[in-house]
Amino acid sequence: MAVREIITVPDPLLKQVSTPVDGGVDDKLRALMDDMLETMYAAPGIGLAAVQIGVPKRVIVMDLAREDERPQPRYFVNPEITWRSDEIAVREEGCLSVPDIYDEVERPARVKMRYLDYQGAQIEEDAEGLLAVCIQHEMDHLDGVLFIDHLSRLKRDRAISKVKKAKAAA
Ligand code: K1U
Ligand code: ZN
Secondary structure: OOOOOOOOOOOHHHHOOOEOOOOOOOHHHHHHHHHHHHHHHHOOOOEEEHHHHOOOEOEEEEOOOOOOOOOOOEEEEEEEEEEEOOOEEEEEEOOOOOOOOOEEEEEEOEEEEEEEOOOOOEEEEEEEHHHHHHHHHHHHHHOOOOHHHHOOHHHHHHHHHHHHHHHHHO
16 A cells, blocks of 8 residues: 555646546555555545546545544445435535635535445445535546635635645745
8 A cells, every 4th residue: 555645736637537447346446445545544634536646537535434433444436426415515625635725615415326335346325414525525526626616716716826835835
């Protein structure tokens, strides 16, 4: 396993639509997911899409366990949202590719999703709360969308300049 570099705005790869995984879950894909999880824990974060380490495939890892709980790593290959609630929830989000920027985003409060897990089994699951927020945030990454794209143009441009300035000063 290895910690990989997380790309940040304005890297054009973050705007790319990721391609579906072809041929199911094999050891090579599991090695990628292991690296993603280690990278996410090191950051630290609660979710990561493969494109954030420069691999534009439709793969997500996540762990929503609290610090006082045992780790609960989760893997989502070729995830799809099959239903979204009309009810909207507002929650503060952050992003490892837009470091140190946090803002509130409106999203459907509940979703139904379908994906392949670490073993390649097809799973159908209902999500609400932080799981619903995080899976929608990560699935946006697979479509080249960042949480700042849900904000006003002014807030988005300010966020990108702030990250650029911080990188230049580092
Ligand atoms: O996609 C990402 O860049 C990961 C992102 C996921 C996310 C956070 C909040 C709402 C929606 C999606 C993060 O993990 S940002 C860091 C973060 O939330 C966190 C870091 C340390 C401890 C707890 C949370
Ligand atoms: Zn993100």
